Amino acid sequence: MTVQIPERLDVLLELLDRQLADTEGRLAGKVDDLELTVPDDGGPPVVTAILSGPQALGPRIGGRLGQWMVAVARRLHPDADAQPARIDFAQLARIGPRVLLTAPADTPNQRLETWVRTHLVGRIPGAGHADV
Amino acid sequence: MTPYKVFFFSSGAVEEGWTRADLMLNRANVYVGFPLGGLLSLAIMGCAAVVFQPRGIEVDHLSQVALPVGVALGQVGLALVLVGFFAATFGAALETSMCSGYAIAQYFGWQWGKFVRPAQAARYHAVVLVSVLAAVTFALTTVDPITVTEYSIVLSAAALPLTYFPILVVANDRSYLGDKTNSAFTNVLATIYLLLIVLVSIATIPLMLATKAGS
Numbered sequence: 580m581t582v583q584i585p586e587r588l589d590v591l592l593e594l595l596d597r598q599l600a601d602t603e604g605r606l607a608g609k610v611d612d613l614e615l616t617v618p619d620d621g622g623p624p625v626v627t628a629i630l631s632g633p634q635a636l637g638p639r640i641g642g643r644l645g646q647w648m649v650a651v652a653r654r655l656h657p658d659a660d661a662q663p664a665r666i667d668f669a670q671l672a673r674i675g676p677r678v679l680l681t682a683p684a685d686t687p688n689q690r691l692e693t694w695v696r697t698h699l700v701g702r703i704p705g706a707g708h709a710d711v
Numbered sequence: 712m713t714p715y716k717v718f719f720f721s722s723g724a725v726e727e728g729w730t731r732a733d734l735m736l737n738r739a740n741v742y743v744g745f746p747l748g749g750l751l752s753l754a755i756m757g758c759a760a761v762v763f764q765p766r767g768i769e770v771d772h773l774s775q776v777a778l779p780v781g782v783a784l785g786q787v788g789l790a791l792v793l794v795g796f797f798a799a800t801f802g803a804a805l806e807t808s809m810c811s812g813y814a815i816a817q818y819f820g821w822q823w824g825k826f827v828r829p830a831q832a833a834r835y836h837a838v839v840l841v842s843v844l845a846a847v848t849f850a851l852t853t854v855d856p857i858t859v860t861e862y863s864i865v866l867s868a869a870a871l872p873l874t875y876f877p878i879l880v881v882a883n884d885r886s887y888l889g890d891k892t893n894s895a896f897t898n899v900l901a902t903i904y905l906l907l908i909v910l911v912s913i914a915t916i917p918l919m920l921a922t923k924a925g926s
């Protein structure tokens with residue numbers, strides 16, 4: 580499979596805040612932040628991973644709202660030191676209006692979704708019916 | 712172009728998988744549907760004025776809109792108006808609550824929409840449900856619905872450039888639109904319109920405060 584990942588791109592314009600989707604078309608959060616690594620031989624840092632979830636978005640927003648976002652996420656998470664979901668650049672299939680992953684999204688940030696499904700929406704009659 | 716409409720239409724386009732072929736239908740919607748809607752609104756205002764103004768009655772309830780139709784067309788007209796009221800209010804409640812779901816789910820990148828089972832877009836559906844409940848609760852506080860409408864229209868007008876400008880940018884982006892980007896002529900018109908709505912958006916809140924929302 581040819582991976583259409585450009586060597587250079589304007590990450591602010593063409594990567595940050597884009598929608599993540601897996602191979603099955605399921606939506607899997609946003610590109611909330613990026614992991615930059617300085618190569619061993621020095622030189623400019625390169626993007627090595629996408630970070631997703633409130634633990635990544637909160638610090639990027641900053642200020643009181645950002646702190647609040649991180650605090651809520653921490654409170655809801657069983658592991659108080661939870662890190663944002665990390666998606667290695669090698670797992671990306673394509674960068675476009677949607678950022679496509681090569682593997683089924685292994686549920687980054689799906690804990691709230693699962694909780695709402697189990698406790699609220701999944702209990703409503705017809706919740707399992709497809710529209711089409 | 713009000714923010715919630717933008718979310719509604721763009722999300723609908725994604726859900727229904729619009730293609731180039733749907734451009735025609737949407738142009739027809741704009742050129743036929745919008746003027747028709749405007750004409751009907753004018754007709755409602757005109758009929759209400761004809762019936763109420765000579766009698767010195769001020770219209771401040773939705774229910775009063777039914778009277779001119781009843782006067783003109785009798786029971787059948789009244790039945791039609793009631794069906795229309797139901798369709799309009801039920802449709803608007805669905806539309807606006809779904810828009811809350813679209814806006815919040817798409818901001819955070821959650822699964823949304825009707826192309827998956829509701830249980831697979833649980834957070835989106837939860838937001839829709841909570842919006843309906845919150846709106847009902849708000850309405851039950853006996854707040855005057857006309858005041859709410861006036862303020863929400865003013866706030867929408869103030870927010871217009873926030874949705875209009877990004878759409879203008881996307882309308883010129885080949886990675887989204889391929890060869891269907893705006894022509895130079897459309898961009899000139901669109902830029903003039905942008906200036907107009909920026910003026911409206913700057914003026915609208917001071918005007919609302921100065922005139923106490925027209926009262």
